[in-house]
Amino acid sequence: MPNRLAHETSPYLLQHADNPVDWWPWSPAAFEEARRRDVPVLLSVGYSSCHWCHVMAHESFEDQGTADFLNEHFVAVKVDREERPDIDAVYMEAVQAATGQGGWPMTVFLTPGAEPFYFGTYFPPAPRHGMASFPQVLEGVRAAWADRREEVGEVAGRIVRELSERTLALGVAAPKEGEDGAAGPRPPTVEDVHRALMGLTREFDAVHGGFGGAPKFPPSMTLEFLLRHHARTGSEAALQMVQATCEAMARGGIYDQLGGGFARYAVDATWTVPHFEKMLYDNALLCRVYAHLWRATGSDLARRVALETADFLVRDMRTAQGGFASALDADSDDGTGKHAEGAFYVWTPEQLREVLGAEDAALAAAHFGVTEEGTFEEGASVLQLPDTELLLDAQKLASVRRRLLAAREQRPRPGRDDKIVAAWNGLAIAALAETGAFFDRPDLVQAATDAADLLVRTHMDWHARLFRTSLDGVAGTHAGVLEDYADVAEGFLALTAVTGEGVWVDFAGLLLDTVLVRFTGADGQLFDTADDAETLIRRPQDPTDTATPSGWTAACGALLTYSAYTGSGAHREAAERALGVVRVLGPKAPRFISWGLAVTEALLDGPREVAVVGPDDHPATRELHRTALLSTAPGLAVAVGAPESDPAAAEVPLLANRPLLAGRPAAYVCRAFTCAAPTDDAGVLARSLAGGE
Template identity: 75%
Template sequence: MPNRLAHETSPYLLQHADNPVDWWPWSAEAFEEARKANKPVLLSVGYSSCHWCHVMAHESFEDQATADYLNEHFVSVKVDREERPDVDAVYMEAVQAATGQGGWPMTVFLTPDAEPFYFGTYFPPAPRHGSPSFRQVLEGVRAAWADRRDEVAEVAGKIVKDLSGREISYGDAHTPGEEELAQALLGLTREYDPQRGGFGGAPKFPPSMVIEFLLRHHARTGSEGALQMAVDTCERMARGGIYDQLGGGFARYSVDREWVVPHFEKMLYDNALLCRVYAHLWRSTGSELARRVALETADFMVRELRTNEGGFASALDADSDDGTGKHVEGAYYVWTPQQLTDVLGEEDARLAGHCFGVTEEGTFEHGQSVLQLPQQDVLFDADKIASIRERLLRKRDERPAPGRDDKIVAAWNGLAIAALAETGAYFDRPDLVEAAVGAADLLVRLHLDEQARLARTSKDGQVGAHTGVLEDYADVAEGFLALASVTGEGVWLEFAGFLLDHVLVRFVDAETGSLYDTAADAEKLIRRPQDPTDNATPSGWTAAAGALLSYAAQTGAEPHRTAAERALGVVKALGPRVPRFIGWGLAVAEALLDGPREVAIVGPALDDPATKTLHRTALLGSAPGAVVAVGAAESDEFPLLADRPLVGGEPTAYVCRNFTCDAPTTDPERLRTALSS
């Protein structure tokens, strides 16, 4: 019989709807039940494409004996971290503070007042490698609750007091300048892996936000070292197993330093960020590899993640049926030499094995290999490799596909909108721009209410119950601003303004300029979360700074510019110390130091060839964070177009920054020069 999760919209919660555990969703009712029953709360946090979440669910939450014990002694609450990032952030901070590490599944025991007192992540069904079994943990917590309640209350109180004292405020700091950005670059150079690309050791994550900083820093200063780190990292990732060499798109991370073996789940946010990174890399260098990867990643998102409603699903699972009924990580993606031969014949299989690094020993498990592209493309016949790719992809499509989390997350769709809009514009792919417009339409139609308040999620056309957090407002505004620049439709600028007004009123501390991850009127947790550092996506704090800065450049809105500058005080403080973890903030700081530049393109019509040429030239300019407005000379859709006449009756470009404008030009080459220095 299904439990209470059967009525939820989250795919992750629905995966647990048939567990014998009497799960509750996160709710006031769950904690009231714990108070009435005088029981502690088990909080279990995960997400649908999390491999070890599935493992713990199978081992423990689907086990009747474990469920019976939980149901007798605990009130069990299940949370989708992607749906409730605020709940996840607060308790993950507690887990990391107490244990020095964190991850998912996250297992936290709470009092009925939601105060944490015992923590962990994955617990096995039997003691293993020094870790107690889940049943032992449950019995220990139950005994402590029954026999040492005062001690439990004291521990919980100390933890809550410690968390509540961790307010972050850098609003009085100045904005970062040349010195801080140079120190950040030096710090990144020290952590850079010159042999393999990327930063740090294993596991190795795609450093999307850091690469954006490196590209902008090169564009503004000419630093060849910054560009080389970006180029080499992008090439190593694109040639590694973390990139799907057949279908395009990136896996979550590499378990090794060489980018060979990925954790196979594919997340929308990674692919949106990396699609944009490779498009920007092509814009900076003209790299054919960057062009191919940007387009293949965009096509992957549209082909495999777009939903019937026009938005983009959250993720594809790492696990899938291996053909024998067992769910195995990576089963959909890996190959043996014999499998290549079965599809391609012996001669082409030998070529494919050499090209894609498929060996008898294997690079993964059980003699299987993850496809890579370790050799330079010029060593192989391009048409032959394209044919091999097509045949292997067609055969792979016959395998049981990984599950898809169809939840629409506002923030991640905002990132996808920006990536698809720009990639479509750069490479003359109007279908990609249309896909971006479709996702933006869905967010406006379904996720925005009459007060322009944003819902975090939806699924199958049904909006979720949870309100948007800071990253939702910031990333959706970023997507709308990119869409406005690409399409010349001022309505997207207007919608971005609505969202950013909410940021100013509901997320910014008026006294300090600091930002919080949740709105002032959001559900009160044991602490109001705030974190200026990047994780898998840009922090809401610095994403908001970037969107506020771009909107101010488009509109001249001084409150938005001031808020962006105050928010960047955190980059001045943290950039030189931990540059890997504040990459997007560093990228925004580059835009601030460059102006950012404001480009107005006026012409008789958007489809006029000369206007289109100037518009495309403006979009391809590498000046950090430059904003572009395009429209008719008499248009009132963009403030930047006001009082900008045609010159000599010809389409004209105006470039300004810091209250100073260049002479208007009708020459695309002069415009290109103005945006590349």
């Protein structure tokens, strides 16, 4: 008999709908049931492409005996962390504070008042390596609830108090002589950025690229910061870190050498063996990084990877409604009925011979680093690109890849989480719009526009409030969080730059006004949830960038760009105040505030604004527009459209009062709406946008 998850829209929750565990979705009714029965709540948080979530589900939640014990002594609540990042953030903070680590599946035991008192992540079905089994944990919690209730209450109360007392220290500078004594948060300075850069340099892996050791995650936001820093200052050291890291990832097993796109992370320091799940957000962010690296250097490798990743997104992640699915699983059927991680992607020499024949298989094995010993499990290899890339000429390589990809398509595919997450689609919109514009791929720009249309139609209501998720064209019931508003606005503004359609500035403005009203607190601090969102034991607030830009730093970037298009002082001031946190975290933990540092580079550069005016079908208009888009100036805002003398009638305020130059299309380069003399020469425009300091 299906449990209460059968009517949910989250693919992750639906995966558990037939468990013998009597799951509840997160809801007031679940906690009321716990109060009525006087039992604790088991909160289990995961996501659909989480390997160990599936392992624990198979070992414990599909086991009848374990389920019977759970159903008798607990109310079991299942949460999709991608659908409810607010719940995940609050209880993960408690898990990390109590245990010093975190991860998924997250397993937390709560009082009926939703107060946490016991924590963990994955628990095995039997004791292992000093780790208690899940049945032992359940029995221990049951006994504590029955026999030491007062102690449990004291622990829960202390944890909630400690969480509620945590505060964020924003970058507050002492007032200068003659200034008002009540100094507020100040944006980071050139010196703050320099100190952060020195920290990154110390952490850089000069041998294998990237930062830190194993496991190694793609540092997309750090790379974007370094590219912007190079553009502003000319720092060759910053550019070299980007080039080394991007080349190492593109040649490693973390990159899908046949179908494009990146796996979630590498389990080693050399980018060789990946954890095979593919996330929308990783690929959107990395697609943009490689496109920007090509823009800065003209690298053929960066161009290829950007386009292949964009094509992967459209081919494998796009849904029937025009949005982009959340993730592809790591596991799939290995052809024997057994699910195995990476089965869809790895190859043995024998499999190469079956598809290519002996001669081409030998060349392909050498080209992709496939050995008899294998780089993965059971003699299988993850495809890589060794330095000797000329083992196959372009024509032969194209043939080999085409045949291998066609053969791979016949394998059982990894599961796909078709849930549309607003924030991650915003990231994809920005990446596809820019990649399409850079490489003359209007189909990619159209894919970005289609996804933006879906967000407006399905995720956005008449009050400029966002729903976080949708499935099959139907919006979920969960309110958008700060990252949704910020990343969707970022995507809309990128579409404005590429298409010239001012309506996207209008939509971005509606979302960012909601950020100012509903998500902004004292001293410019930002919260992850709106002020009218569901009340949890703590209002989540985290400025650190992890797998994606935090809602906080993403909002800073979108607010700053919007102010460049519109001249809004309120939005720019909000961005500057919120960036105060970068002064605190940048020098101490630069990898975890990298998007904040990237936004800071835009702030230090202006950001510059380019207004291109002229008929949209005029070759000179198109040339000036493309020149502006290909500028590396950090955070550059680009508007293109017909000349408009009436500011109130201009689709984008940046275009207002920008006449043609002697009847010819022209470009105006501005900072804070103060412009240099216009030019009708694309070469002059390019030179005026080159360099920063």
